[in-house]
Amino acid sequence: MTGQTELAAAIDAVVRATPGVDNLYRSGSLISNLVGAGAAALGVRGQDEPLxxxxxxxxxxxxxxSVGVDFAVSAPVTLAAVRAAIATLLAERGERVASITLTVVYVHSREAS
Structure with a gap:
C-alpha cells in the first residue's frame, strides 16, 4: 500500500466511524466512476481501494x-463532524490541508435501513 493509499484508507476509516454516516461512496463524476468500475472488473484496480x-x-x-447520512440526523451536523475528524487525523499526521470537499450523495431513510 502506498503512502497516499494508506492515508486514504485511514481517512476512509474515520469518515465511516463518524456518527450519522451510514455509508461512503466513491467520489468523482459518473464517467470516472464507470471507468473505475470497469478497471476493477478487469483487475486493473482493486475493489477494496479506499473510496x-x-x-x-x-x-x-x-x-x-461522498457520504450517505442517516435520515434521523442533521446532514450539516454530520458533515461538520466528518470534516473535523478528517482535519484532526491529518493534523495528527502533520499533513497540510488545502481543501476538504464533502458531498452528501444519499440520505438513508428508515425504510432503506
Missing part, C-alpha cells in the same frame, strides 16, 4: 468524500 479521494497539491492535500 475517499486524496490528491497532493502544492498548497497541501485535497480530500474529497
Amino acid at each position: 475517499v479521494g486524496v490528491v497532493a497539491a502544492e498548497d497541501g492535500l485535497r480530500v474529497e468524500a
